[in-house]
Amino acid sequence: MTEQQKTYTLQTNGSFLEQKKNQLLVAVYDNNYKAAEQIYYDILKYTEANSEFNENTEKLLNQIQTIIKKFKPALKNCTPKFKGYHNRLKTLILDTIKQSSGSIPHVDFRTWEIKIGLDNCRKDLLFKTAMTFQLSCGCSNFCRRCNEWALPKVRSHFSYKAILKILNHMEQQQNDGISLYGASDPLDWTEDKKTISDILSYLKKRPLEYSILTKVPKGKERLLEKLLKMNSNLSVSITSKNKARIKKIERELGNPISKQHDLDELLIPAGLDEDFVSIKPSITDGYGTEITPDGAFIIIPSFTSALYPFGHKKIRVTSETNFFPVKKTGRNALLVDYFKPLEGYGLNKNRYHLDRLLDVQIESIILDNGSDELTPPGMRSLKEYLSIFEEKPRLQRKKMTPVVLKHLKKQFLSKTAFKNLSNKNKGFYLKKIHTHLNLCEKAGCLMSKLSAVSFFLGSISTYVQKNPIKIKMMRFLLKDEIKNGFDTDTTLVAHRPPENLLTEPDIDSFDIFRCYVFCLLNNSNDGAILKFIKTHPSVYDPAADIFVHRSPF
Ligand code: SF4
The missing domain is CATH 1.20.58 (Methane Monooxygenase Hydroxylase; Chain G, domain 1)
Structure with a gap:
């Protein structure tokens, strides 16, 4: 560490x-x-x-x-x-x-700045990692399934000047793109005669990319037409309520409008339709910060459930915040393995990986039952991750070794010879080769699996001791899984060394892992599991992107 x-x-x-x-x-x-x-x-x-x-x-x-x-x-x-x-x-x-x-107030930059109370360094990191800029607080649409739980009716707006200032700060911090919505509809934003079209006209001349998603509040149809004529980067979110109106505008304009959510199966029952008893996929597709008239927040995706009805954990940015996760949105966010320690910026503005998981990540591990329905296409579930240590993928990896080595050579040595690489890059290059070769060997692959499982179980064991209420909630949310598949197996694995079961070729490692998770939910001091965690102390090695045995020194 x-x-x-x-x-x-x-x-x-x-x-x-x-x-x-x-x-x-x-x-x-x-x-x-x-x-x-x-x-x-x-x-x-x-x-x-x-x-x-x-x-x-x-x-x-x-x-x-x-x-x-x-x-x-x-x-x-x-x-x-x-x-x-x-x-x-x-x-x-x-x-x-x-x-x-x-009367709807306009929040000016200075008022907002005083409210969030950040020094310059934290402000820079906030703007650098911003992925959502919510121009207003509250929303004039009343969507039942609003996963943001937007407040009904508009309550406040950022002032036009504050918006330009914040956008300029983002640009100075080389932030490359921002979503202009959050728990609000961007077409609701207004100040005097200005509308969102004035903000987008300003952004047209700037390098900062933007996106807007709207339900087109009633009475804003002409504004939508104006935005479409400006070739704004906007999508309309379709519901049964606005479908006919949008179709009419489309017909009048003679051009198709970019649409989202126009499919029933995409409608995750969130917001007022949240049942507080089921676990659903995350609706949040990004890691980064969110700026609202009310403050600033770090957003970490989570499954949508009673624990996090927003589909994410919102952590208020304060003068104490000393870690800002690297911004990852869209496809890049899907590529983040939610069960690995996060990468972010420390106060010296360098990038680091945390050495442990955040509580919200541990909760996602506990709730992840491995079903495809919980994992959007492109995202890796824990079940898939653990499968990379099985025998078939190991042999496939071995077969691919020449291709992998060629790829690494291209990545590191396409412009220079090995001797000219910096010591850091030499280390990275050799580590990546070593990791690949190690994962091709039976013993190395097994060791990596044990290290990963030990890391996850160790994280859960510590978490369980500190979060009795949330553990009760999760036991309730998982009750069917526990009852239907694991009652017998849990008895089977309790007090048996995990090494024995995790090395059995005929037993699915993920199934065994789930049993150990349930053992911990019942008893964080399960002797066999604690012994296993102690025998296989592990850390996440970001350079090798793998969990490894932690040496005692
Ligand atoms: S338009 Fe968006 S933010 Fe507003 S209520 Fe509907 S889903 Fe929520």
Whole structure:
């Protein structure tokens, strides 16, 4: 572990309301209406004491209200007080909507800058890694399945000047492209007579690429036409609500409009259709930061579930943040193996890999049941990753050795001879060759598999001890998998050394891994697993892109 790795980390603890939302879910999963009532009371008291909601507070309150609606039958035994709490909270939220959508403020750059309170270095890293720039807070569309849980009605906008300033900062930090939406519709943005078309006209003259996705709020059809005439880089997200309107505009213009989500199977039941009992794919397709009128956040994709109804973990950027994940969007984000330590920038602006997984990554490992439905095409699941250590892929790799070595030679030595490479690149080149050859050998391949499994189980074992509530949630979310396939197997593997089972050619390593995960969810101190983790201490080696045995020195 380097000095930098020891220093850099990301604090990912959930906010008070996020924790309460999780406690409330555990109470309803357990049919414990008394606990639910007490938690709801705590939520109400907190909300009354902090009645100036920020965007995320209100989103969480909306999620809590949706939970109450979904689990109404489980709460039928609550005392009448519970109904009173619910009505009071509903009124508080409605009052806030009325107040904040009455006169819509424009947030200027200085106000926003003071609010986020970052020094220049952190601001630079924020702009460099920004992938989403949400121009407004709130949205005039009311989409049931809004995975962003956008607040109903527009509440605030960035000012035009603030927008240009932020775009200029991004450009200075060589950020190459930005999405201009988030939990808002870009066609809602306005200041005096200016609309999104003024922002896009400005961007036309700049090197920064942009994209916009819109549902075309009612009354914005002419603005859409204007944007299309400008050849803006926009797509229209289609729902049953706007389909006919968009078709009409398309006919009038005589040109097809770029569309997204025009297929039923793409509609992941998120937002108000979230059931809080199932695990669905992530809807977030990027790692990076998000800038909103309310602040700045680091976004890490996750499965969409009761744990993360947004399909991602949102970590507020503060004056304490000292690690900014490298921005990866679209195809590049799909190529990120979510189960490996993240690469990002430290405060000296150099790139490093963290030495451990973030909690949200460990949660994804626990929830990843290996089914194709959870993994979008192009993304690698943990099941696929573990399969690279099986015998057939090993032999295929061995066969491919001449091609792999040729490729590495081209990558490192196409412009210079080995002796002229920097020491760092010489090391990289040799390490990559060594890693490949090692993975072609039976013993080396097996060792790498044991190191990877030990790393994952070690991460889960530590996590389980610190997160009792989230573990209860995950045990509930996984109850069918645990019941249907693993009850017997879990007994079979408990107290047996994982080495024995993971080296059996006829046993699927992923299935065995899942059994050990369930053992840990029941008991983080399972002796056989802890012994295995201790016998195979491992680290992630980013240069070789593989988990390796950690030497004691
Ligand atoms: S338009 Fe987008 S941001 Fe607005 S409610 Fe619909 S899905 Fe959410």
